[in-house]
Amino acid sequence: MRVESVNGRRVKYSTMLLLLVGSGLALLAATQTWFTITLTDTAEHSTTISVAGSVAAPALTALSLAGLALTAALAIAGPVFRIVLALLGLLLGVSVLISAISAVSDAVGASSSAITTATGVAGDSSIRRLVHSSAIELWPWVALVAGVVIILASAAVVVFSRLWPGPSRKYQTRFAGEDGRPADELFAADEEPTDDAEARAAAEAPPADAPDSATPTALDRDAAIDSWDDLTRGDDPTR
Template sequence: MTRRGRLFAVLAIVAGGALAIISSTQTWMDIALSAGATDPVPVPGAAAVTLLAPLSLAALALGLALTVVGRVLRYAFGGIAVFIGVALCVQALRVGFTLPVDAIAGTVTTTTGLTGDDAVASLVVSITPTIWPYLTGIAGAIIGLGGVLTLATGHAWASGGRRYQTADGAAPASRPHDAIDSWDDLSRGDDPTSR
């Protein structure tokens, strides 16, 4: 179960982060404006939720780092993954279900030059969501699940650094002891002939 727990946790966090980062480049909503643009104006995920790309990249990095960190960092990273997952899920579903003005304000301002929530709201005739906010909500839930799995099973994972140590805890020698090492021993005050 420990290998599966680690594998599932890492895969969940990395897959959720990858889906969320892809989502940040996709159209989350199409806006019809009362004046100016005749075609619907697309709102990308990164514009609808400004923290989408940074949180998604953090989840990817965190998932990859989980493969090599020790026990204490596993718990810290598991907690961070839960936080990232909940934040992404809540923000994405808020946009998908409520279609708030603040999620489209930046795009409308870029298109029309008008600022302020009231001015933006007065220009918008309709907002049509796509599937991407909901997929991002699912991605956030997957990241959060990976974090919970990390917290639940992380104590039993094998440490990544142990495979690079000998039985006495030292790192294995990568090459034989040579003349340069002997000079270094002399510099430290050790007798190289005692080896």
């Protein structure tokens, strides 16, 4: 049983690390240069434009941050919610792939906003006439790999989530006892007295009509008053 727990924890952390690496690679790729666009000699502005991944694939940054947040949520998720998050991870990975493939398949179209900013020329046909050549850098392929990694990690969560240990107790509102009972039942059992305890408490309780030993009786009060009167007259009450 101990070995299964260790293996499950190892699978959990390995899967989360894989998802973290995929999301981190996608976020890193979004900040790097994807395309280098060379304009024709007739352009009156810069002849070379560097296009970042955040421009070529605008959704990539948001998808990467969502993947990082999903990794953190998986750390404390229960079995059912874990599957839901894994399905969302699959969707994120596919979206990263689509963003990267769309940009790579049409580098000029993905770079149109950067070209318009640099030259002031708008319109798809006008922009394409300005472009002499386009070079694809390494980082779009890194984004593709990141999407594949996110998909594989999310699929691993679906397949191996039954091996994962449960969430830490600090994230639970109720704790189960050693016999599996919830905390409220345990506390209720502790608060309910047993029959023997009730009988013992009843035997130890004083009877309701018993005189209070701390309160003097009427006879004791009368004797004290008589003794005081004797002392007042000069008589010795002890005789």
